[in-house]
Every structure is written in C-alpha cells, then in structure tokens.
Amino acid sequence: MSYEVIARKWRPGSFSELVGQEHISQTLLNALKSQRLPHALLFTGPRGTGKTSSARILAKALRCQVGEDFVPCGKCDECQDIGRGSSVNVIEIDGASNNGVEAIRELRDTVAYRPSSGHHKIYIIDEVHMLSTSAFNALLKTLEEPPEHVIFIMATTEVHKIPNTILSRCQRFDFRRIPLTQVTGRLSEICKADDVTAAEDALWMIARQGEGSLRDAQSLLDQVITFSNKEITLDKVIEVLGLTDRRLLVETIEALVERSTDRVVDIVVRVFKAGYDPRVFSQDLLEQLKNLLMVKVSGKRYNEVVDLPQVEIDQLKKIADTLTAEDIHLLFDMALKGAEDLPRAQDPRIVLEMMLLRMSAAPRIQNLLNLKAGVAVAPTTQAPSHAAPNQSAPPQNVAPQQSAPANAAPQAATMAPGSDSEKWLSLVQRIKKVNGVMGAQLNNTFLKSLDGKTLTIGIPKANQFLVDRLQDNEFQKKLRNYLRTYWGQDFQIQVETGDSQSAATPVKLKEQKQQERQAEVRKQVEDHPLVRSASEVFKTKITAIKETK
Numbered sequence: 001m002s003y004e005v006i007a008r009k010w011r012p013g014s015f016s017e018l019v020g021q022e023h024i025s026q027t028l029l030n031a032l033k034s035q036r037l038p039h040a041l042l043f044t045g046p047r048g049t050g051k052t053s054s055a056r057i058l059a060k061a062l063r064c065q066v067g068e069d070f071v072p073c074g075k076c077d078e079c080q081d082i083g084r085g086s087s088v089n090v091i092e093i094d095g096a097s098n099n100g101v102e103a104i105r106e107l108r109d110t111v112a113y114r115p116s117s118g119h120h121k122i123y124i125i126d127e128v129h130m131l132s133t134s135a136f137n138a139l140l141k142t143l144e145e146p147p148e149h150v151i152f153i154m155a156t157t158e159v160h161k162i163p164n165t166i167l168s169r170c171q172r173f174d175f176r177r178i179p180l181t182q183v184t185g186r187l188s189e190i191c192k193a194d195d196v197t198a199a200e201d202a203l204w205m206i207a208r209q210g211e212g213s214l215r216d217a218q219s220l221l222d223q224v225i226t227f228s229n230k231e232i233t234l235d236k237v238i239e240v241l242g243l244t245d246r247r248l249l250v251e252t253i254e255a256l257v258e259r260s261t262d263r264v265v266d267i268v269v270r271v272f273k274a275g276y277d278p279r280v281f282s283q284d285l286l287e288q289l290k291n292l293l294m295v296k297v298s299g300k301r302y303n304e305v306v307d308l309p310q311v312e313i314d315q316l317k318k319i320a321d322t323l324t325a326e327d328i329h330l331l332f333d334m335a336l337k338g339a340e341d342l343p344r345a346q347d348p349r350i351v352l353e354m355m356l357l358r359m360s361a362a363p364r365i366q367n368l369l370n371l372k373a374g375v376a377v378a379p380t381t382q383a384p385s386h387a388a389p390n391q392s393a394p395p396q397n398v399a400p401q402q403s404a405p406a407n408a409a410p411q412a413a414t415m416a417p418g419s420d421s422e423k424w425l426s427l428v429q430r431i432k433k434v435n436g437v438m439g440a441q442l443n444n445t446f447l448k449s450l451d452g453k454t455l456t457i458g459i460p461k462a463n464q465f466l467v468d469r470l471q472d473n474e475f476q477k478k479l480r481n482y483l484r485t486y487w488g489q490d491f492q493i494q495v496e497t498g499d500s501q502s503a504a505t506p507v508k509l510k511e512q513k514q515q516e517r518q519a520e521v522r523k524q525v526e527d528h529p530l531v532r533s534a535s536e537v538f539k540t541k542i543t544a545i546k547e548t549k
C-alpha cells in the first residue's frame with residue numbers, strides 16, 4: 001500500500017473533528033438542525049484552516065442518509081463520492097482554474113435541475129475571488145434567485161476581492177488561524193495513532209512553521225516522519241526543516257538576566273554559526289520578550305496567554321519571577337531599538353553583540369527602587385553637617401507636617417540643638433502637632449533673641465498682621481505653656497516687628513533645608529554606580545529626582 005499523506009488521511013470527516021473552528025462548526029450544526037441553512041455561504045480565512053474540509057463536511061451532512069444528527073457516516077457511497085470529489089450532486093469548481101468562466105456558465109445552465117437523488121444539490125466554489133468579472137456576473141444572476149434545492153458554498157483567502165453584490169447575498173463565516181497549541185495537539189494525536197514518538201516542543205516547532213495552517217503543518221510532519229524513523233525530537237525537526245534553534249532565545253534572555261557577558265558573546269557566536277539571520281533573531285527575541293511580559297502580567301493565568309509549548313512557558317515563568325514588568329519593558333525597548341538599527345547596519349554582528357551587551361547591563365528597576373528608598377531616608381539617619389551630633393535629641397524631622405495628630409506623644413523637654421533658627425523651627429513644629437493654628441502663625445515668625453528669661457519673637461514686616469495675634473494674652477499664655485513643656489523653662493514673651501539678616505522663620509528655614517537636601521540627594525543618586533551605568537547605557541542625564549512615600 002502506498003503512503004497516504006497525513007493531510008488526506010486525517011481530513012476531518014465531521015464537524016467535531018474540525019480543529020480550531022469550533023465557532024463555525026457550532027453555527028453550521030445549529031443551522032442544519034433548525035433547517036435555517038442559507039442558500040449561499042462564504043467561507044473566508046487563511047489557507048489550510050479548514051474551509052474546503054468544512055464545505056465537504058457540510059455537503060456530506062446534507063446528503064448522507066446513514067449518519068444521524070448531521071454527522072456523516074463517511075462510509076456510504078454518497079460520503080465516499082463527496083470525499084473523492086466525484087459526486088454528481090456535489091459539484092466542485094476551482095475558481096483559480098482556466099475553465100472557471102466555463103464552469104460557472106455550465107452551473108447557470110444546470111442549476112435549475114433537481115439532484116439525481118436526495119434533496120440538495122451543492123456547489124462548492126473554491127478560490128472564488130479568482131473568478132473573472134463575467135464569471136461573477138453569471139454567478140450573481142443565480143445567487144439572486146437560487147432554486148430551493150441548491151446550496152452554494154464559496155471559499156476564499158481574499159475576501160476583499162469579492163464584489164459587494166456577491167458578498168451581500170452570502171452568509172459569511174470567518175475561519176481563524178488555528179492556535180499553535182491546537183495544531184500541536186492535532187499533530188500529537190496523529191503521531192500517537194501512527195506509533196510515532198514525538199516530543200511536544202518538536203511538534204510545536206512544526207506547528208509554528210505551519211503558521212496556523214493545519215494542512216501545512218501536517219505536510220511538514222510528513223516530511224519529518226520520513227526522515228526520523230518514528231522518533232521525532234526538536235533537534236531532528238530543526239535539522240530536517242532547516243530551522244533555527246528557538247532554545248537560543250530563552251538562553252539569551254537568561255544570559256541577559258544573569259548579566260553574563262560571557263554567555264552573551266557565546267550566544268552571538270552560535271547565532272551566526274547556525275546561520276540565524278540576525279534580523280530574524282532580533283525579531284524572534286522581541287516576540288519572546290513580549291511572551292515573557294505576558295507571562296509576567298497575567299498572574300495565575302500565565303499558562304493560557306501565550307501560544308507556546310509548555311516547556312517554554314515554564315522556562316519563561318521562571319525568568320519572569322525574577323523581574324518586574326518594568327524590567328521587561330526596558331529590555332523590550334532596548335531590543336526594539338537594536339532591531340530597528342540592524343537592517344541599516346554595515347556589520348549586523350557588531351550591532352547584535354552591542355545590543356545584547358547593552359541589555360545585559362540594563363539596570364533592574366527593583367534595584368533602582370531599593371536605591372531610591374535608601375536615599376530617601378538618608379538625611380534623617382545622618383545628622384546634617386551644620387548641626388552638632390546629639391544622641392539624646394530626637395531625630396529632626398525636616399519633612400513638612402501635613403496634619404497634626406490629636407494626641408501627640410509627649411516629648412522630652414529639651415531645647416533642640418543648633419542655631420536660634422533651628423531651635424525655633426523645632427519648637428514650632430512641636431507646637432504645630434498639638435495646635436495647628438498657632439503653629440501656622442508662628443511659622444512666619446523668627447526667634448529674635450533668647451536672653452535669660454526673655455524670649456523675643458520677631459515678626460517680619462511682610463507679616464505685620466500677626467502682631468495683634470501674638471500680643472494677645474490668651475495666645476501668650478498658651479505659648480508659655482508650650483515653652484514650659486518643650487523647653488522646660490518659663491519665659492517672658494516680647495514681640496518686635498522688623499526683618500532680620502541672621503534669623504530665619506521656620507518657613508524660610510525649611511525652604512533652605514529642602515534645597516540643601518535636594519542637592520545632597522542628587523549627589524548621592526548621581527554617584528551611585530547603578531545610576532551611573534544607567535545613564536551611560538541610555539546616554540541620559542538626571543533631570544529630576546522624585547521621592548516617593
């Protein structure tokens with residue numbers, strides 16, 4: 001017995017065997033069962049996705065007298081004839097052949113005759129977009145008033161070439177590219193039935209080459225089986241089909257994440273040795289980084305979101321767990337830049353090598369976040385250079401207080417160290433915590449002098465409106481209480497207006513401190529090795545440092 005090619009041997013015989021087009025199978029079966037099948041159907045979609053097979057299944061379902069519930073028996077004369085394309089009541093016309101016009105003319109002449117047996121006469125017009133204008137016109141006449149017993153099934157890969165007059169008279173069915181996992185599953189069934197051992201990643205590779213066409217994938221499987229003696233491995237597939245080794249892609253990403261320049265250089269050598277076109281490689285790498293991101297952001301559903309063999313998904317998941325989504329975005333952007341440069345490159349090898357080395361030096365967002373967190377706390381853990389270190393004093397909180405807690409914990413009654421301005425700032429901040437209004441008013445005053453038991457508060461000329469308030473008895477009584485609590489001393493309070501060169505109000509002092517701190521943070525950030533390498537990689541300068549709480 002001669003070898004029967006897989007595509008023919010495994011041609012689906014019923015709607016349930018049709019791979020990857022469940023939405024169409026279901027609609028057609030429903031239409032058959034409710035006797036609402038339209039007279040003209042248009043099957044559109046990429047090649048090898050089951051359009052012609054579906055047309056034959058539909059023809060058999062309509063004409064087979066043996067099968068029940070529109071499942072063709074596949075064995076009766078009718079089923080056999082339709083399968084061979086030799087049924088007198090199921091007429092197949094190839095729109096691409098030279099006699100297309102002739103065939104349509106004949107169709108028009110014979111369409112009125114009833115079928116020799118049964119109820120339906122079916123015309124299957126393949127590649128219908130190839131018909132000439134005159135053939136379309138002839139067809140249109142028939143479609144306008146189709147005889148009751150006739151069903152037209154038209155199939156095309158290029159629906160945009162079909163005249164609107166025809167389209168408007170058809171019910172359209174869109175066949176989709178078959179997901180690679182489904183093609184792989186089908187190939188696996190075929191191998192099992194034929195006693196062929198096959199690795200999943202090997203079959204997936206074949207499916208991928210078929211680009212969503214089951215027919216193409218099946219014919220590639222034929223080819224691989226012929227050369228592999230009933231045992232299909234990924235190596236064999238790569239060898240027989242002359243493909244590039246996708247395992248290099250995951251390895252590349254691993255090397256980038258490990259920052260292993262040795263591995264990166266080695267990978268470039270292997271890419272060129274394997275004859276992997278660097279442009280194709282960079283495109284494949286982009287696709288794989290996209291898959292990595294999908295796996296990263298899809299949470300528990302990571303298994304469902306990418307069309308890859310399970311072994312590859314598991315590898316990606318492992319890598320994704322060590323990165324943030326931002327890290328992957330960054331790698332993707334860098335790879336994209338490289339992929340854009342490659343076609344123009346004099347020496348693609350150098351561009352690819354540099355791209356990968358740059359990517360392996362890319363900073364990790366997680367590290368940058370840690371770095372930033374470290375910098376943000378630095379000023380409070382390190383005593384400012386102009387203040388004398390004093391272990392007993394509570395750390396100065398230079399961040400502006402937005403809200404005052406109702407019950408501030410009592411603090412030690414000690415005067416803050418430093419200049420008069422700093423002492424005043426510290427006191428005002430403490431008061432602000434328990435008396436927001438008074439704190440806000442004192443914020444715009446300064447400590448003019450502290451002479452024994454007399455405390456003189458200065459009010460800048462711009463804030464003269466505060467004079468009355470500060471001379472108010474009730475106000476002064478409260479302030480004296482705070483001074484007793486926080487500085488442990490009784491004071492006479494005096495108020496004077498006038499500006500001062502030496503003393504600063506808390507508002508001014510905080511402004512100054514903030515500027516100093518900004519400068520300090522900036523220096524620390526700029527000096528950090530990670531940031532330095534980042535700005536070398538991106539050729540950027542730091543324009544702003546934003547602290548996050």
Ligand SMILES: [Zn+2]
Pocket residue numbers: 064065066067072073074075076077078079080
């Ligand atoms: Zn049958």
